[in-house]
Amino acid sequence: MRMKTIKKLLIASLLLLPLAVTILQMLPLTAATNDFLFKTLDAREGLTSSQVNCILKDSRGYVWFGTPAGLYRFDGYTFRNFQSDSQDGSSLNDSYINSIQEMLDGNLLIETSSGYCIYHPQTETFERDMKQTFARMGIETIPSIVYIDRHKNLWGAIPNKGVVCYNQQQQLLYEFGYTNDAQGIPQGVVCSISECRDGAVIVYDDGKLVCCDVMHQQHTVWATEGLPQLKNRRSKSLRAFADQMDNIWLYGQGTLYMYNKSANLWDTNIGPSLGLTGYGVDRNINGMAGDRSGNIWIGSDQLGLLKMDINTHTVESVQPRNINMNPGEIEKISIQSVYVDDTDLLWVGTEKSGVAFCGQYIYRFGARHLGDITAITQDANGTIWYGTSDKGVIGYDGNIASMKVSCLATTPDGSLWIGSKRNGLTRVKGGMSKIYSLATDSTATLIDDHINALCTDKIGNLWIATNGGMQVYNPKMNTFSSYTRENGKLTTNNITSLFYNKNGKTNDLYVGTAEGLLILNLSTTDKVVLTGNQSNTKSFTNNFITQVMQDSRGLIWIGTREGLNILNLENDSLNYLTEKQGLSNNNVCGIAEDKNHNIWVTTSSGVSRIVVQRNHEEGTNNYGLYNYTTADGLQSNEFNPGAIITQQNGDVLLGGLYGVNWVVEKASDDTDALPRVMLTQLFIGEEEILTGHAYQDRIVLPQALNETNKLELGHNQNTFTIKFAAGNYNQSERLQFMYWMEGKDEDWRNGNALTHGVTFRDLSSGHYTLHVKAISAEGAVSNQERTLEINIARHWLLSWWMLLAYAIILLVILYFWRVGIKQLSVIKARKKAVINELALQREEIKAASEDLRQPMARMTSIIGNLSEKEKSLEEREQLNALHSQMLQIITRVTDMQTHLENPEERAKNAVHDRLELNGRGEIELPDIVGESLTTEATMSRAALDAPTMKFTVMMIDDNDDFLKFATARFKYIYNFFAYSSTEKAAADLEEMQCDIVVCKQDMPGLTGSDLCNQLKMNPRTQKIKFVLMTEGVLTPQDMRSQNITLSADDYLSKPFNLQDATMRFNKILGLGPIEMNSNLIEGAETRMLEDRNASMTTATETIDMGEVDKGTESDAIAADDPMNRVDTKVIKRSNTQLATQQTIIEEESEAQQESTQSDYSMLDAMDQQLLKNIEQYVMQNMSRGQISLEEMASAMGMGRVPFFHRVRNITNKTPAELVRDMRLKHACILLKRTNINMSELATNIGFLTAENFINIFREKFGMTPLEYRLKHRK
16 A cells, blocks of 8 residues: 555656646746846945945935945946035035935035034035024034934934924924923933934934924824843944834844834844844944835844845845856855935945945846847747756756757657757657757768758648758658758858748748858749849858847847857848847847847847847838946856747747846836936046036036026037936836937937037037936936036127127228229219310320321322422432421321220230249349449458358259369359259259259259240249359250250350359340359369369350351342341340440459450350241231230240340340331332332231331331332342
8 A cells, every 4th residue: 555655656656747847947037027037236346445334315316325435326337425624614524424414405414423513415515513503493412313204304312301203394492301291201311313204313322212293293103112132231323213014123232122012022032133233343233124025134343244034034045146156156245334215226335345225227138147048939838948058958867868959949749859069959848858860860861960950840840950950850741851952942051040930921941051041932942042132233241050040020130150040031122130220249140029029139249139120211210239248147148049939928938158137127107206317527628527516717607507597608619528327226227318408400410328418629619508318228308408508608709898899890991982982983983074175185195196097198199299290309318308207297197096096905015024033933123233333352251251142053963073163163152052953953943043054054963954945935944043054065966956945044165264154144044244253253262173174264156157147038138228228137145235334443354355256155146046036936926917916925935024135135126126127128028129019018017008118117217118129029
């Protein structure tokens, strides 16, 4: 009988075993709700004192910590420390803080080791004179103990007088003296004051409790006798706490008792059960608090943090540990204070570890440390199965292919399928297991033992991903079918992941491979291989697919080792989410969608939550990313590939190296729970602005930023940052903020949750209003809005009184402008009248001159005829003289008529022809230096001060010895520079203000002629005088063959005399010759070069000018031909002419005269060649009429201004006069050789009319063209 009973028990235990396994597997989710997890604040966050004596959260949302090192204020992001300063009367009276309480007006009552003081949040200062403060309440003596109850009544215990209560709302004072009536209290030593539902609880040192109330009327509600246990050991450390059931707990040094008011009984067994006997100092109760769940939290020195059940009074030790710390890693911590705030958040102040706080939602994730979770699945019964990397499947101890699980799946027949990394597949059904392996099976089952992924379709088939291809197992037929590259069903055998959407519209299986994505239609067996979107316009970030998933929207999420790809088959769009866009890490390990349609992505370094928002206007999706790490409750930042599932209830499970995580969901999005935003910090530029402190000689914050509604900033303070906080610390994620700067923005903007603030840069002057709201992690927006008016002052130049001054000045300017306009109008009208009058007079003069010219012309003809007929020589001469005078008068009348045509334009052209460009590119009249410089040039200091020293001369030659010699002499006469390279010299000429450039023709690279043309064609350098040096005297043929430029101002052949060269340089500069000391000009260097056959004596420059003039005129001109009056050759100045302009030393003048008169120089030859080229140009363009000076100068390879001066210097004529003479000379030739009429002749030589030509011809030659033809025609 006993054996049967044992058998029945064994059978029952076997039947209950699966149920027990199921319960154990579900423990990670249920047990976590009973596990209290904390976050800690210590020196790393800014709380530099590790001992926290007291804690308070004020009505503004700040949390205050009292420490031995001062008072700390915490806003959720940063700490602000207040300490005692003996030099500052507005600071704490002592840095050791015992208690913190908030008064009705929001001020804080701080108890320090030196007494009480009051903190004013408006100015962030402390008031030390408490005697005056209590006197305003009617309390003459400063109480030894002060307590502020929930109604903001201030209770004070005054030694030897009793207890007083000040109603701050009604400003009434109540006194409870040592009387035995209903309005008094028993006499004794009061050690603390607390409260319960009935009123304030007065605690005596012998354990006596008295309850007083003033809200209804002043009376003593109830009182207890002293505890016998405390009569012999009175303690001033006793405190009272009322729990949720309004039981009074008496605690202190070695003491913990409970008073039941309703039963009027004391429970004195609780304390002794915890070792609180009253004699040990290590087991002190330092604080008690209760939460909304009815838990009583007890803080003790040696016992640490205790949690007591309010009903059973069972005590449980709780370690204030971080979620990522194992329970055994932390020793018991001494607790100094316990506090529960208005959001039911538990704050624990420790002795050596700062502050820890605990709440239901402080972590985004729940966690269970189960080891390395590599696979997760859920069966039809809701059981969660976990696969590990070294312990097989948690909750199953049967035989499996390998303890290293790579993937899990279930099928509708109740089978659990377990894949391994290299040992095949295991099927568990009904407690029995079966292993499929290519290596061990005798029949063909698996094609490869490396199982990468498993999934089930809607008809119950199991799909298997391996390194050798893909297989499908049909449970009904118990058969395996293969899809491989060899049988043509796949393009690659390396299958990495599988996903089948049972709720999808199509019967598609999404297959991730090492070479892209395969979409297989299970109904038609059609397949599509993608390496990007369907049109191949965009490719995946990487073709190795680690995970694939289709969400409820139809979007395909494709994970790779280089980020996440989002493919929309409807519009063929492909988007990327990588580390650049904010993804936690590019190596994607798992993808899942929760019941709220958030996408969860596990990576090798954290988790990302993706919120998809549809932009209906543009037809696109926006993706918001939220990243999480171990600080948010993750058991590890690294997760395993494929270890992620969406449970049947829509929650997501994540598997990592040390266990599993799940998302802690709030019951509802309560927007009212989001507090009003606090403004915590103000930065101008990079500097934080403190309350009451001056910034740029101005106090920006006369009161705390959070206490003000208006901010006044200067015009140069328009770049600033405002930091936010919300005061709700029971949040798993940092609160986000949205703001609207009214006056700048048109709509709300999202703030940065990481910086918890907003920065405005270079705001314009004006009035703005900043609106800020808090946003929870779930997207709920707070109903409470914080506003701040911001005024940015104008610059003083734009102030109202300056604007008024500007307006006055503008009115004055407008007045004078109007007056000026009127005067200008009058002047303009007068000028116009004068011009009109002059025009009328000009027309009258033209008409009168025309009337005068015609009869005078007839008279001239008559006089001419009379002269020819007159036989008397004397009479004939008189007639001829009269005839000549008449012709002159007619010519003058004609010229006057010509000048009367467009006088303004003629004057402008005349002035423009005489203008030139200065060194700054400005047009000015030429600066002609006529003063003779007679300063003696010597090697003394006087030589350095010579007038020629202000002129800069640059010499370019490739003979270093010659340059050395020239430098030794010329440096005492000019500001002299020597160069051996034309390229380097040309580069320096752009910046150097040079007067003369002396350059050798045969220079390597850039020749002297090329450099000359370059300078003369550049408007910036065309004023520079250029002297071209040649090796010996060149004939005209040599000059043409060597392409010698015509633009040079002088030509100098080697060897030459330095004194002669100096005289020629001075002549070019427009200076008189300077008498040079022979010791300066010729010395040892000259003789040295003479010894080297490099004599510097004057060379004879003899040129056969017949070669130059050869062929210029084919016919000889008769001596009496008037054409001889037209001189288009070089006018050679004699020294007698030069003497009228320059003062020349007689000896040098005579020598120069002999040398100059005897020979032609190369300069003369080049001048003749220039005139020949000009004549050829005029002949080619003569019929055009007007010949442009700029075009002619450009054709000669020169600038307009140098060309003008060069022609005038060699011919004593302007280019226009020279062109006119060449026209007349050609006209004479045509008159002698042709019979064309005057009109055609005038057109051919460029005159506008025949009459104009006849008048000019008669003026030049003294006869008409017809008379010239009759007289000189051959």
